[in-house]
Amino acid sequence: MQLTLWTYEGPPHVGAMRIATAMRDVHYVLHAPQGDTYADLLFTMIERLPRRPPVTYTTFQARDLGGDTAELFKDAARQAIERFKPAAMLVGSSCTAELIQDDPGGLAHALKLDIPVIPLELPSYQRKENWGASETFYQLCRHLVLKPEEKTAKSRPSCNILGPSALGFRHRDDVKEITQLLNKLGVDINVVAPLEATVADIRKLADADFNVVLYPEIGMSTALWLLRQFDQPHTKTVPLGSNATQDFIREVCALAGIEVPAIEEMTARARWYAQSVDSTYLTGKRVYLFGDATHVVSAARIASEEMGFEVVGLGTYSREFAREVRDCAKKYGVEALITDDYLEVEAQITELHPELILGTQMERHIAKRHGIPCAVISAPVHVQDFPARYAPQMGLEGANVLFDTWVHPLMMGLEEHLLGMFKQDFEFHEGASPSHLGSARPAEIIVEQAVTQKEASNQATWSVEAEKELGKIPFFVRGKARRNTEKYALDQGVATITVDTLYDAKAHYSR
């Protein structure tokens, strides 16, 4: 049993719903108790879809458990086919139905339907949403993709875009941005899947020359299978950030057998923005990253190479990609945190005292508690991160969006300088939020400091003067200064921290 205040991923059947809902003519019959239809809201409210997700739930109740829930499932499946006339059907269980073991796959098979039926085995108590989406997409392709006919010579190379789905973080605009980029390079798109794909589209996936995997969490198993079955190679670089996009262009050109265009001209405006002197104060800002593996690995590279931040910690909830994230963390000299436990993430952030958190909706809760600026880089996200405007994360425009998004929550340069010089201003003080954000900074900062003080009492004690001096350090690095000083005092065997200890520690840690 695990105490969970917030969960990073939903159950695996929500992943399956994301595939079914992304597609055009697939229906999903889900054996689930009354109430599990809440998942419809993810699509109709958070993503604001104007249609019901193509999901029929059996919605059994307690009184049904004494009777024949298997029959209930069969009725639901029959009626769904009759009503929605899908081209293929997914069948599976939610977590509660998994416990009553009705075997939807077998039951659907017994109905002898004349469309392809894909049974889903999604272990709800072991696996989670992204795995469910990946597995569903893979099973769907395994059941449907046809061996291509003899390939006729085409004037332009073609590829599939794999991975974008319903309820994906910025999938809609990423697909648009990358499609434009590929077309500009001279590559045609054979199929985008699962987003907006039909069963007929899936059948012809193997016709493309190669695959572009935008979201490995969802598309990689399928890409690997397509590689094994049809010798279709796939891209490994995810075009998130200016540099990664350029690498991606080179990789695509190699796979497509076309000449690499003048790549130095293909840069994002964000590159100049980051070079301009206004951004100098961003140098060495201490940033913490958490999210799905793809977005964290890419964001770490952007933070370090393109923004000049210092990555002080990173982690992911995507256990399936733990190795990639660990390798990435090594590059920045940190240990990757692989966990789906919100409380562990919070503990690490408390420990590290970053100046900026790049994370998910869940990290926003942590950031609020600690009064740390935060931007969202990965699912899970809420309604405000399905914006009306064009807001890709990928490609060159994506890099521009990322620059604006990440810098926005930070206090702007002039204000930061002035706060460091003058502490007593009645309007611009450290308890107030950055003035460009308007509203108030939460009071939690004070709570948090009280906690550190208590902890500190186990170690060296702070003299009144030193405590006062500490108060003069800008608030967003003060937590770090406190920790460093305490650590220094402990290492040096200092019992009482004085002003001198504080500055000794500062000199010790400054490099």
Added chain:
Amino acid sequence: MSPVIPIRAETTTGCTDVTPLVQRGQREVFCGLTGIIWLHRKIQDAFFLVVGSRTCAHLIQSAAGVMIFAEPRFGTAIIDERDLAGLADVHEELDRVVHQLLNRRPDIRMLFLVGSCPSEVIKLDLSRAAQRLNQIHHPAVRVLNYSGSGIETTFTQGEDACLAALVPGLPSMNPQVPSQTKPQLMVVGTLADVVEDQLRHLLEQMNITVNFFPPRNSQKMPAVGANTRFLLAQPFLADTARALQDRGAQHLPATFPLGIEGTTSWLQAAAQEFGVSPLLFEKVTAAPKQRAEKALAVHRQMLDGKRIFFFPDSQLEIPLARFLNREMNMDLVEVGTPYLHRQHMAAELALLPTGTRISEGQDVDLQLDRCVEDKPDMVVCGLGLANPLEAQGMTTKWAIELVFTPIQGYEQAADLAGLFSRPLRRREKLAA
């Protein structure tokens, strides 16, 4: 002065003997866990720990996670494979999780262990767990349990289960205390703080002292006993009412306090029981009634003659339909309710026009067919259906908002009407 009520004189018994349309199929409703979303705000020192699966955790955070919490007052103990395979002692695991939670949140005074579909299917005995944990953590924290599972409860029934779980622990009326020797009034069901204050004021002007249940703080539970007379402020409290009756309390049958008519007759039930003179009653209620009537007139223009269709959601549908029909002149196409409690709903049913199509339970696809066929001017439905119906050109009012908004009492009558007139007004504005 314009006549306040009745707007329509009914000589029949309305829908008292109605046979609802009952269809069984897919039910597009929330489970009782959703009640946590408002209950955690009402009882501020309580924590709601769901014992369930990742689905349960996902449900609550999808509903509430758009707010950014520094300290959420709900969470989930997610059952994993080890618990199911019997590799871990589930009760030991639960104890550990509760311990972890209470260490993190020493300010919690009341902890609800909330049962879910998975915990009920595997027959995890949460009531025993609550008893055990109570012994460990008493007196700092009281541990209770109730079921919010989808298989047992629909949406607002979660509140019913929660309040019913609180009833056995309510202090008994003490015959030694002079104030408790006379009948006392208790108002049952979560109300917005502002509504509570208004209703308290009205009742106190009639010299009736009143307690509200649930209270805002878990340490201030009202006493109950043979002298307790209770009014239901919400229509979904069947089990809570039964539990209170088991403790000797007497239910005062009434309409629900929605709209002018509903509020008046709700107050009247208390006034009669406590021997308030008609003169005093009229004196106390005249001004707010008149105010409300004036405020309602604006919305009546928009709603008059419009045809409304209710999908089942919260059990508030019948009282709402009564209000919209009798005070706003709306026509009722279908009134769906997840569950029809005839006894608590008796006063309401009598006021509905005879022949109203009332449905209990749901087969959502068939109900959508009826809805499309009937072409109502307004559809009251859940968020899973609202946007899809809007996209088909229907005007919808999402039902959940009715549970999250102060709608009871005189001063809120116009706000309640406004919830229904707003989508219509918006459609007009955007079409222009």
